[in-house]
Amino acid sequence: MGRYVIRRLLQMIPVFIGTTFIIFAMVHALGDPVNALFGDKAPSPAVAAQIRDSLGLNDPLWVQYLHYMKGIFTGDLGTTFSGQQVTALLASAYPTTLKLTAVAFTIEVVLGIGLGLLSGLRRGKSVDTLVMVMTLIVISIPVFVIGYVLQYLFGVKWGITNATVGYGAPIGDLILPGFVLASVSLAYVARLTRTTVAENSKADYVRTATAKGLPRWRVVTHHLLRNSLIPVITFLGTDLGALMGGALVTERIFNIQGVGYWLYQGILRQNTPTVVGFVTILVVVYLLANLLVDLLYAVLDPRIRYA
């Protein structure tokens, strides 16, 4: 087990270097960001040259990349054009996005698995049909439509919640955006859970468990659900990364200054350190979430062993 984890962690190093380089090269390919700093005005050549020089934009790409990597290992992720340290941005943006992701993830897990289990156990009944129809609707509507509609109804028209997330991102304000962010995944989780639950409820071990006289809730939680959750956990694991990266749209609608906000700003202003810094952390989150999923398999299914 320990060796397996170490091997997986070591595998992350080439992935890390590869992704940072690709992102670095991609932002670089967008072109020279300096002229845009001057707005619609023509830049003063003297100042533009000084800025290019200080950003190292005159060096070849690989020199710039090495320079950036050197910075990373000394804890310096570069600065934005407004002079803020990217590390400071990460420190302020990630907790906010993590909070939002946590809210969304909780909603996704609780509601998704709950609804899936309910309709899986009562397949063909009206509850099942209702869940299927509702999830189909959610899946077919783009997230930003759901976001704007719910914001208008709850925030503007009825005034139940704040229309946007206030200063400091209090949890109460994050419930609505969390729901919006989770909505589509929630629908998938519900459908996935329903299918596996429906399938496994006919399995031999469930019949055996019922036959030996276990109470129904125990059969469901300990035998049926535990075995049905493997594909769901796989989905949830990859979705955790997707939620953090995909929060961009939701963060814009509800004015949350999180990861999505800074990625958007970074791309718009072509600030390489911002984009690479944020994407790198996202990549690490993705890799760790995947590792966690693989380890959870062993917990859920005793047949799976890692050496």
Added chain:
Amino acid sequence: MRGATRVKFAAGAIAIALAATACSSSSSSGSSGGTNANGVVNAWWGDPQNPLEPANTNEVNGGAVLDMIMTGLVQYDPKTSKAENAVADSITSTDQQNWTVKLKSGWKFSDGTPVTAKSFVDAWNYGALSTNKQVNSSFFSYIDGYNAVAPASGNPTAKTMSGLKVVDDSTFTVKLSQKFSTWPQTLGYTAYYPLPASFYTDHAAFLNKPIGDGPYKIDSWTKSQQMKLVPNADYTGTNKPKNGGVTLKVYTDTNAAYADLQSGNLDVDNGVPNAALKTIKTDLNGRFLNEPAGIIQTISFPMYQANWNTAGAKLVRQGISMAIDRDTITKTIFDNTRTPATDWTSPVLGEAGGYKSGLCGDVCTYNPTKAKELVAQGGGIPGGQLTISYNADGPHKEWVDAVCNSINNALGNTKACVGKPVGTFADFRNQVTNKQMTSAFRTGWQMDYPLIQDFLQPLYTTTGGSNDAHYSNAQFDALVNQANAESDTTKAVQDFQSAEKLLITDLPAIPLWYQNGTVGWSSKVDNVTLDPFSVPVYTDITVK
């Protein structure tokens, strides 16, 4: 039954009590005229692009804050855009080239240190020096010795400009590199603000919490989230705040801000999204203002391309200009937040300032038949097709397509004009500055100071810093120089207008429309107005 009655009675009593306290609280907190002098205004804001230094701020978000916390030698009247002395007591010259600036006494920075001649001279020298990488550096290019501190290539050979000299605490002299009669009126621009000594001694601390001599001072600033500004007790100018402070809230998306405005979380929103313009008047019960700002949108042509720089191409450009139905486009696409342009300046200058409605005449009037004739007469569109380049990350596609449609209809050729998107603003500007344009491209100009000079000299003189078309006409240059040397403002304006008239025939840029500033506000605030730069006049806003 009896229980229910008792509950009802209790509820009624509570309601009465609440109403009573509500009444009393509003009457006790309100001062004269039902306004609350301590009330705080929540206003829309975007994250500034550059660090908050005066010479490094060239966009509206950073500019809005600096205008609140700093005051320069002159300031502009928000209604008439007329320049009036603020920190300056007088700015005089006998030859329009050597200026003596005298300061009023008593002005202080919010850290308590006095505003002296040195505060200005040091700040300007700092802003000009190319190694300080200030984006507004070129604003100091009129001062003698600028080329030594910011040479076009290589490192600067001097740290300070030879044209700036401190005489005493309240006097300094400026020698310009050319005659420039309206120079004092340019000094209200952000780049010319004074800086306290702490700017140089503890630069990092200054950037975290800039200090100035303006009506407000920064109380706290959580970068990229919000900034709290409170009235500056040391402020001695004429724009004393009529509210208890302003909280600027950063919004990523204008739609989110508009939702907050409607639900009462935001008081002043000058970033109204286009989508909301159709319904905003009813949404806000008329609490909406739409008025001209000092911004003009144009379509420029690459005069550096041989096929666009011919006598025939002149006629083609005139024809294209006549083929654009500005009235319909401003109405249908912009919901009247743009006004069809009939000259190359802006209505905010006023007649006296050089704005002349209809100066462009027939050339800027929609006339499809004449348009077709002129284009044919000029030998057709160079290259066979007109493309209009724009940056796709801005809100330009709609109007570019509409303009092309209008041209295509007028010329009776569905392929005469087509929009040409460029991915990002940075890439678009790179292509423009590197002279890579082969056909028309969008250009916009937001004035730096309300002067006709600012709409003409940087854009259309041969050496103009923002002459994206690379237009060159010796007569135009001569008239601009003559205007700058003129001591009488009225005569100077006339000279500028004579120069402007040359643009009608040469047409390096087609005027499209003047952009308006828009602002919506909540029922909690009053007296919301916009200055000519389309920034709310924060100091005048009152809270109910």
